[in-house]
Amino acid sequence: MERYLRVNNTLTIAWKELKIYFQTPTAYVVSAMFVMFAGITFILNVIGTNPEATVRSFVVPSSIFYILLAPLLTMRLLAEEQKLGTFELLFTSPVKDWEVVIGKYIASLVTLIATLAATLYYVIMIYAFGEPDSGPVMSAYLGMILYGAAALAIGMLASSLTSNQIVSAVLGMGTLLILTFIDTLGTRLGGVTGDIILEISMRTHFGDFARGVVDTSHIVYYLSIIAVFLFLAVRSLETRRWR
């Protein structure tokens, strides 16, 4: 019974956030932007000198756009509650802190997956005019979801740290920027330090998915990022109440 109720709370919060996403322009604007970016990279491949019948051409560069997309989706989720004071109501209701965080996270994840679904249009085009391998298409989308889910978790932490949405978005983008491009530093440094830095980078773990390889270690990496950042977000909310 208790367990059922908890899931219920999480879903109630997720549903409420989803409703707000689609009742306000945020989700539409952010998703449209992402689909447009993906479209540009898709067209550049098609009209290029060596067009490939793969999704790699637009999946790899699109993943970079997560740096913008994810924090814009998550910036409101926890920051606004702190600004409006509605946290006081949530946390005086019989709801656990993590149910709030996970519920909101699910809403952002659903929005992100819906956005990705819109890019399937390009995949249909590829199937219509070429003969792509289905394996890499599916693994690429799995990678996109995992990468995006990790980026959203980072955005959630950023949103928990402040009551200002802009600050939250900038914090999230900064963190994602570093975690994405730190692999360049790793390659430069080389040696053990370089390897460690390479392992930390979000981009390092994405390449294989785009190539059609589903490696458990990469899945574990993204799931760990999600777990760590969501955990930190819950703790950060708790400490804000103690102050």
Added chain:
Amino acid sequence: MIELDSITKYYGNYPAVTDISFRVEKGEILGFLGPNGSGKSTTMKIITGFMPPTEGTCTVAGNDILTNSLEARRHIGYLPETVPLYTDMTVSDYLEFMGKIRGLKRERLHKRVDAVVQICRLEEYFDTFISKLSKGFRQRVGIAQSIIHEPDVLILDEPTIGIDPIQVVETRELIKSLGGEHTLIVSTHILPEVSMICERVIIIHEGQIVAVDKPENLATRLRGTERVELDVKGPTREIVSALEKVSGVESVNRKSSLSDKGYSSFEIEATRGLEIRSDLASSIVNNKWDLLRLEAVGMSLEEIFLRLTTTENDTNKTGNMSVGEVSQSE
């Protein structure tokens, strides 16, 4: 229903409340009175479980607010000082959401949403976005969410602040009507409101409780004597000496004379707890003087409040201030 035991809360090194203990019985309406920054909101945040106290324990309906937090929260409805509303939601969506996270199931949820919308008279605004509502209506939505799950305990932090006078009256009536089935704690710094709504008052100042009593008892308790005012027509000196002979009378002061009609008014202080009015009246009548007015005077809440929350030095000054002047400075 609610029990606070030596609650202390520090913000950093600054003590917001120190060693607060009190109990609220079931069905009681308790007023929480204090100037701004006295620790009212902090205490309420602790009772609702939003903020853990630095020291002390608090139980709501027998559940410790820290160790059995979720169960305690099920019994609480809360309206914080800044009415917390999701402005991007409609009234109905908002109320439904608040009901759901408090564990209402579908059928009961719909019934309760309809009920609170009716109680708070929000029918017309059912599908309006909260961002479009005026302050008074937002306040009502805030109250509506606090009672949607029929909580045993209702905690309202300055519920009448910032709304227009007609809505203030309506809101007070609404709050009053909620007493009985709910146990209420209402904080305010508007003094008349307390005597209007509350059965018992706690006055809090600089994070400490300075007085707990019924609004009418506070006056006598604080003064230590009963005070009676009377207007009599007759020779002043003889009246004073006659009145002083009435048992229980401690002092008789002539306040003023209404010279044109020959009446003088006197203020009499008597031992606390004694009813001396009939003795006074018969003494005057026996002497064949004319008695125009005889009444016991209570101290107004403003006076009590100022007496309790100002330092010794300015007590004398403020003691003479009329109620009108005080309310202006409010």
